Amino acid sequence: MKPIACIVLPTYNEAENLRVLLPRVFAQQEWISSHELHVLVVDDNSPDGSGQVVENFRSRFPFLHIMRGRKKGLGEAYKRGIRHAIKLLNPELVLTMDADLQHDPALLSHMIEACSQGYSLVIGSRYVDGAQVLSFSGWRVLLSHTGNSLVRWAGGLKIQDCTSGYRAIRSDLLLTCDLEHLSTRGYSFLSALLCQLVWNGARVLEIPITFGVRGHGKSKLSVRDQAEFLGRVARIFFLRKRYRGALVNPAMSTETGEVILNITPNLQSNSAGEKKTQ
Ligand SMILES: Nc1nc2c(ncn2[C@@H]2O[C@H](COP(=O)(O)OP(=O)(O)OP(=O)(O)O)[C@@H](O)[C@H]2O)c(=O)[nH]1
Ligand SMILES: [Mg+2]
Numbered sequence: 284m285k286p287i288a289c290i291v292l293p294t295y296n297e298a299e300n301l302r303v304l305l306p307r308v309f310a311q312q313e314w315i316s317s318h319e320l321h322v323l324v325v326d327d328n329s330p331d332g333s334g335q336v337v338e339n340f341r342s343r344f345p346f347l348h349i350m351r352g353r354k355k356g357l358g359e360a361y362k363r364g365i366r367h368a369i370k371l372l373n374p375e376l377v378l379t380m381d382a383d384l385q386h387d388p389a390l391l392s393h394m395i396e397a398c399s400q401g402y403s404l405v406i407g408s409r410y411v412d413g414a415q416v417l418s419f420s421g422w423r424v425l426l427s428h429t430g431n432s433l434v435r436w437a438g439g440l441k442i443q444d445c446t447s448g449y450r451a452i453r454s455d456l457l458l459t460c461d462l463e464h465l466s467t468r469g470y471s472f473l474s475a476l477l478c479q480l481v482w483n484g485a486r487v488l489e490i491p492i493t494f495g496v497r498g499h500g501k502s503k504l505s506v507r508d509q510a511e512f513l514g515r516v517a518r519i520f521f522l523r524k525r526y527r528g529a530l531v532n533p534a535m536s537t538e539t540g541e542v543i544l545n546i547t548p549n550l551q552s553n554s555a556g557e558k559k560t561q
Contacts, residue, residue: 288321288376288377288378289372290379292379293327295329299331299498300498305344311389315392315395318375319346320346320391321372322344324347325350325364327354358470358471358475361473369458377454381448383499383500384495384498391451398453403456404450404488406442406447407490411443414493418494418495430512433516444489446474447492452480459479470512
């Protein structure tokens with residue numbers, strides 16, 4: 284049996300996007316021979332019927348799973364989803380991505396391949412050479428760059444995109460992290476988790492992505508999330524010294540810590556695959 288790679292996909296009001304995204308994601312299995320691809324949708328009882336869209340797809344995609352809950356923010360959804368995915372499926376890899384079509388599923392096979400080659404954390408990065416951001420307003424660019432600089436400084440990281448939601452993580456690395464300790468409800472979960480992963484010895488690869496335009500619906504990034512983010516940066520700064528080394532899993536201790544490389548994947552084969560299945 285192949286090891287499992289499970290995508291944890293948080294959704295709130297993404298029904299129209301899910302109709303397009305889920306078939307595209309499962310079409311990628313054709314290009315992934317090393318792992319069995321599963322998707323766990325973490326839906327917070329979206330009023331637009333996102334949950335029902337997933338239910339309707341389940342007969343077509345047997346490795347599609349859904350868990351529902353009350354809306355408590357993106358960070359809470361990730362925590363619930365990651366815990367559940369590990370308990371339910373014991374995956375070798377946990378991946379995260381957005382459901383609004385801004386993350387191209389054609390990258391999945393490259394991220395998984397990089398994990399097979401020894402990387403424990405692969406980031407679909409908007410800020411390395413070869414990457415592109417198609418959708419940000421001037422204000423969002425400023426917000427994103429400032430947020431990234433703050434996390435890099437507070438966490439002592441060299442990673443260019445600390446807030447990307449497109450990631451592949453080895454479960455053994457993920458299990459060294461204390462998800463409960465990341466008591467963050469919103470978007471700042473992503474940067475808080477990244478710091479723990481790196482502090483615990485992640486071997487990191489950033490792959491350039493084209494961060495596309497949102498399909499349907501609206502962004503859920505709120506002012507409250509932005510305020511929480513600032514508080515979180517301060518916390519990362521103070522936790523950094525205490526955490527460094529404290530949570531290191533002995534299995535990871537041969538790692539040199541943060542290792543950054545950039546590669547430009549050749550996406551031609553995957554894109555062709557997508558066309559073939561349409
Ligand atoms: N379950 C759950 N999912 C959420 C919540 N907030 C956001 N999401 C999902 O998280 C993903 C990212 O949210 P977006 O609103 O697109 O945020 P973003 O991509 O960082 O920002 P934009 O570039 O403005 O779109 C999407 O799939 C959302 O549906 C939440 O409270 N609960
Ligand atoms: Mg988005």
